[in-house]
Amino acid sequence: MSGSRAGGEDPGLQAERTLLSWQRTVASLVVVAALYLRDPGVLVVAGTHRQVDGRLLVVGLLLAAAGVLIAVLRVRWRRTRHGVLDHRTGAPPAPLAPPWLIVAVSGIVVGLGVAVLADVGLGWTGVPP
Amino acid sequence: MSTVSAQSGGDDPPEPNPDVKSRQVREPDYRFTLANERTFLAWMRTALALLAGGVAVLYLVPLDWGGPVRLLVGLCLTILALVVACWAPLRWTRVQRAMRREEPLPTSLLPLFTTVALAGVILVVLVGPLL
Numbered sequence: 001m002s003g004s005r006a007g008g009e010d011p012g013l014q015a016e017r018t019l020l021s022w023q024r025t026v027a028s029l030v031v032v033a034a035l036y037l038r039d040p041g042v043l044v045v046a047g048t049h050r051q052v053d054g055r056l057l058v059v060g061l062l063l064a065a066a067g068v069l070i071a072v073l074r075v076r077w078r079r080t081r082h083g084v085l086d087h088r089t090g091a092p093p094a095p096l097a098p099p100w101l102i103v104a105v106s107g108i109v110v111g112l113g114v115a116v117l118a119d120v121g122l123g124w125t126g127v128p129p
Numbered sequence: 130m131s132t133v134s135a136q137s138g139g140d141d142p143p144e145p146n147p148d149v150k151s152r153q154v155r156e157p158d159y160r161f162t163l164a165n166e167r168t169f170l171a172w173m174r175t176a177l178a179l180l181a182g183g184v185a186v187l188y189l190v191p192l193d194w195g196g197p198v199r200l201l202v203g204l205c206l207t208i209l210a211l212v213v214a215c216w217a218p219l220r221w222t223r224v225q226r227a228m229r230r231e232e233p234l235p236t237s238l239l240p241l242f243t244t245v246a247l248a249g250v251i252l253v254v255l256v257g258p259l260l
Binding site: 110 | 156159160162163164165166167169170171173174176177178180181183184185187188189200203204207208210211214215217218221
């Protein structure tokens with residue numbers, strides 16, 4: 001009994017710190033997406049501006065991806081008894097997120113960067129002529 | 130005493146062979162894997178901060194700079210963010226692989242590259258508007 005408890009401990013709260021790190025990253029992602037959208041007033045007339053529609057699409061995709069990311073993390077966090085025990089390996093989950101999620105979050109950031117570059121390249125809006 | 134020295138033989142440390150073999154591809158301590166993951170996420174946030182800076186310079190902050198300087202700084206920050214975002218997962222993979230094989234951790238040029246590139250951007254920010 002005490003042995004299984006000792007095996008289920010997480011000295012230094014490593015898993016929880018990693019979860020918080022993920023949450024900070026997703027929060028940053030949402031903030032940068034909001035900056036990229038940049039003109040909330042235009043949302044009212046969305047549908048009339050092609051430029052804004054393009055950005056809305058990017059931000060919508062990004063928020064959906066962030067939602068999936070959080071959902072996957074939550075499910076895994078619960079399944080591993082709050083980051084303590086992964087039943088498949090008998091050890092704490094490491095990495096906390098599945099490796100494909102690590103590649104995916106990099107892809108999301110790259111996608112946003114490419115969208116910013118495309119914004120400049122296509123001269124959609126923003127930079128005063 | 131004599132049997133011990135006879136068993137260990139030459140200069141190799143007295144390590145049983147099967148154990149050495151199993152150590153070569155063993156999963157590292159979960160704390161190290163999680164630390165590697167957090168480092169990766171810190172790089173992701175660095176990339177996001179650079180991207181936020183790029184968007185701010187390009188679109189949000191009213192600056193009295195000339196168009197080209199503004200465009201240069203914004204594009205440099207965005208491209209730097211892209212490089213960091215592409216590089217970070219490669220670094221994560223390399224570190225993870227090295228830890229599995231119990232090899233020394235690979236050094237990476239990513240911190241140096243980021244430092245030099247950022248210094249260049251700061252120089253342009255300082256000097257650019259004066260030109």
